[in-house]
Amino acid sequence: MISLDNVTMQYKASTRPALRDLSLEIDKGEFAFLIGPSGSGKSTFFRLLLKEDKPTSGEVRVGDFRVDKLPGRKVPKLRQSIGCVFQDFRLLQQKSVADNVAFALEVIGKPSSTIRKVVPDVLDYVGLAGKADRMPTELSGGEMQRVAIARAIANRPLVLLADEPTGNLDPDTSEEIVDVLDRVNRRGTTVVMATHDRHIVDSMRRRVLEFNLGRLVRDEDHGVYGVG
Ligand code: ADP
Numbered sequence: 001m002i003s004l005d006n007v008t009m010q011y012k013a014s015t016r017p018a019l020r021d022l023s024l025e026i027d028k029g030e031f032a033f034l035i036g037p038s039g040s041g042k043s044t045f046f047r048l049l050l051k052e053d054k055p056t057s058g059e060v061r062v063g064d065f066r067v068d069k070l071p072g073r074k075v076p077k078l079r080q081s082i083g084c085v086f087q088d089f090r091l092l093q094q095k096s097v098a099d100n101v102a103f104a105l106e107v108i109g110k111p112s113s114t115i116r117k118v119v120p121d122v123l124d125y126v127g128l129a130g131k132a133d134r135m136p137t138e139l140s141g142g143e144m145q146r147v148a149i150a151r152a153i154a155n156r157p158l159v160l161l162a163d164e165p166t167g168n169l170d171p172d173t174s175e176e177i178v179d180v181l182d183r184v185n186r187r188g189t190t191v192v193m194a195t196h197d198r199h200i201v202d203s204m205r206r207r208v209l210e211f212n213l214g215r216l217v218r219d220e221d222h223g224v225y226g227v228g
């Protein structure tokens, strides 16, 4: 589903590469944690998958997309197959819970009949049935992240990228959010989650990819957070 082949990303010639000669594969349906200190290349990895940056060398694939060679006109299609959630939720503050999800489907041209059906389904799926008409300011952090996940999965993406999705949440709420991501994964969506949350990684025992200084330094199938 995701494959990198000898990928190097050097933002500026004079600096150390953000990723060096990185090769890895993540299969369809996998759940992988991406760990490593700040500056180790985790966000760069996500940006390359989304074609927000182009690698200096190497090959990047997501599903059937050869991302590093993808022409600009096809980038929107790529991004529609990748759902994203972030530490800071990134909800539209002027729109209700339902409209945040609906808007994401409108901008990619889904018919309103589909949107009317999918929005309540996904809100139910993430545990927000009954909160459709709330505004983001009326929600807890955990609820905001549920909205962000609903929005990210509404189009049934191939891959869900979560960049420190529990970074602003207390431990109990973090567990609930990871539980939602786990359910999304068990329905077939490949999930990659960058995190500094040792407790979550240790309790899930899923694949662990550890980056350090732009290199993949550990890749374990049922890994723990480790000494890092
Ligand atoms: P992480 O997400 O693990 O914190 P990043 O991928 O953000 O790591 O950063 C990896 C390295 O690349 C760091 O040294 C960072 O300073 C550098 N870097 C990231 N983005 C840019 C950019 N847009 N321009 C120049 N250097 C960057």
Ligand code: ADP
Pocket: 118, 121, 122, 125, 153, 154, 155, 156, 157, 183, 184, 185, 186, 187, 188, 189
């Ligand atoms: P359930 O059987 O739990 O009620 P449904 O099959 O009715 O779930 O799905 C509810 C909605 O949630 C679907 O319409 C779909 O949009 C969304 N959904 C569920 N699982 C996923 C998933 N893994 N990836 C993307 N979307 C999903």
